[in-house]
Amino acid sequence: LAIEVLDGSEEAEYAATGALHGLPIRSGVIADIGGGSTEVARVIAGRIVGAWSFPLGALSASAEWLTEDPPARKQLKAMRRMVAETLATSAPSGLAESDKLVATGGSARTLARLAQRQAPYPIPRTHGYSLDRDTLRDVGAFLAGHSAIERSAIDGVRAGRADSIVGGAIILEEMMRHLRADRLTVSSGGIREGLAMRAFGEPVPQPRLVRAVTVESLLRHYRVWDEDDMEARAIRADTLSPDPIEDPFSETLEAARLASMLRALADAGTRPVDALLGEDLAGFDHIMLARVAAILHFIDGDKDAARPFLSLLPGSEKRLLRRCAELLA
Template identity: 30%
Template sequence: MKDTQRHAIVDIGSNSIRLVVFGGAARAPATLFNEKITAGLGRGVVPGGKLDPVATAQALKGLARFAALLRLMAPDSLRVVATAAVRSAADGPAFLSAVKDLGLPAELLSGDDEAVASGFGVIAANPSACGIVADMGGGSLELVRIAGGAVHERVSLPFGVMPVGAIRAGGPGLLRKALRKAVKPLAWLRPDNGQALFVVGGGWRALARYHMLECDWPLPVLGSYSFPPEDARWLKEKVRIAGAANLAALPGISTTRAAQLDDAAALLVALVRELEPSRIEVSTYGLREGLLFQRLSPKVRALDPLIEDVRHTVGGQLQVADYPDALLAWSDGAFPDEPGHLRRLRHAACMIAATGWAANPDFRAIAGEDMALHGHWIGIDAAGRAIMAMALHVGLGGDPDAPPALLARLASPQELDRARAWGLAFRLAQRIGGGSSQALEEVPIAVAPDGDLVLRVPRSDAALIDSVCERRLTRLALALDRAARIAV
């Protein structure tokens, strides 16, 4: 898969049908187009039963529109997949045949196929993810153990949001009993494993959005948002009290999702009881992104999704293509032995900082902060976004002592102090070379054996170092609790 290609997926689910066209970096696909049909194919379907005729007609009408759009869009690849409702229905093969008659190459995913794709979707967004993936669709629940960048044990269970509603309608306690019976034989789901729970699916994303609102969370970005498992029961009670009408009036929660939140919350509570996870984390990547990830070569899979995403986004805005890498290498001298998880954030910040010239000079710091905090990045959590935002706030001209207040709610003081130092280094580098990669190569910075922060300047470049450079070097050294000196 090349970065210039567009890849389309039609996902025929039990609750909704989506056409999503992806572009951007192959390792970090961006959504170019996303349209949904809320057909409810799985409504009332029991194994061996038939699809609802009204839902079927609505689905085929919407799929005919998708087929027409795809003919005009002409994506480089197309995959059309159907999941639980079509898999369970007696007339599923006839429905797939009707979809193929529209010119869409429909295929039926098995429960195992669906679970594997969901697991790889979470891995695509968070390569270090380790724990249990729970993907709640309209008709089924996929549980998958992931670790080491690989999918391990998995199972597909009939606990999608529609079946859950039907089970709960039978009386209190039935959902928990049914789920317990289903997971009890699965040793890899033992509660004493204390694994993280990565939740996937529109219902749980909407539930997490509600959690954000109730907690007054300052960063409305769902990817990698997490909360303690004990909040599940509190959240279920809040949803019950609020009611669907009030939930639908909240930002980011559709009417359809609002009607399902009570059942989604009930399933989450039951799952937390059985698995006893260490934390609950939201993944905005799932089955569709997993299908794309499975097509990648091992070499591309191994790339850092954050770095690839930022690199692709800022590529067209760089005045000097190699400057971000030169800035990273130069700043390595001031931050020797920095852990890899921090260095990758500094790398991403270097790339964004190199685009500062494209913003209004009066708003460069704000533009950098906004990209870090609200960019559609993957492979990064809220603390990581705040660390990058602090570095960019300082590096692009903001007051080092007056960063945005919300950053203190997202990252620790120690993390923000480190990021402040990154920003001071960016400002020093800009003063030395004005965005020149060669200048950074010729005027390196390093920590000397005696602990001093030393700027080494060839005599031929001595004129580059003015009083502003000296002040910026001194301030950077103070931020690192070191003395500063210039060696000509």
């Protein structure tokens, strides 16, 4: 058995490849917050153009800087200052307007789970969840106010994460501040998925293609995929706009196409919305999931069920979603 040891930049590249797979993001910064280090990669148009590794681990930094339990305010400030100084001297600069910040690793996923529990939220998975800086700060402050034993009893904090989650929150907060990012997107993919993709020589695919393939796989799994039927459903959805490619709401029209295809699941006795939200569908962030779920609920005439998903979408899109559902019903 041959063992290959990755250096920090290689680890960052593999983590970025795995984190982006299944997310509709092509450009930005990907941060993998590990226990002993943080890897960062910059991606432009799906291509990795830079990779860095820093000795900023959620566990190692917590053990060194947050020695009191719960940590004292002066310790939190000292660690925050250390992280900010490290990023200022070594990390990539701020995001461009269209760039996104993507975070992967156990700390990011734990913080996303806790944020989702703060208020009713209609989508159960953390992959693709968008976390804003204010919410991250509030969750981090809440965790810092409890001891490790108390944190381990909080729903959403898994075993082995209680000692490091406060440090992980500080690293993510300072990363957002350094990059001037208002939000970050959480990915469940990482280095393992990246290694698998590189082993097969696969580049990061276009998000629209990933969504189409993953929905087809789902329908084949339920044995309801029929080429002629799916083509007819797609054509019907495409006629909702004379030119969906140039339409500013093209992702809404894509959601209509996917909703039309997913309705075939009813023939297998499965509620399309349940499959949409219950399966691990690649290529979907929470915005696209909300679009498709809202259309499916509108088609069923259930406006109340659609309302929580509409709350995640811009107001300018809601009327178009209703119109798409009316034409597809």
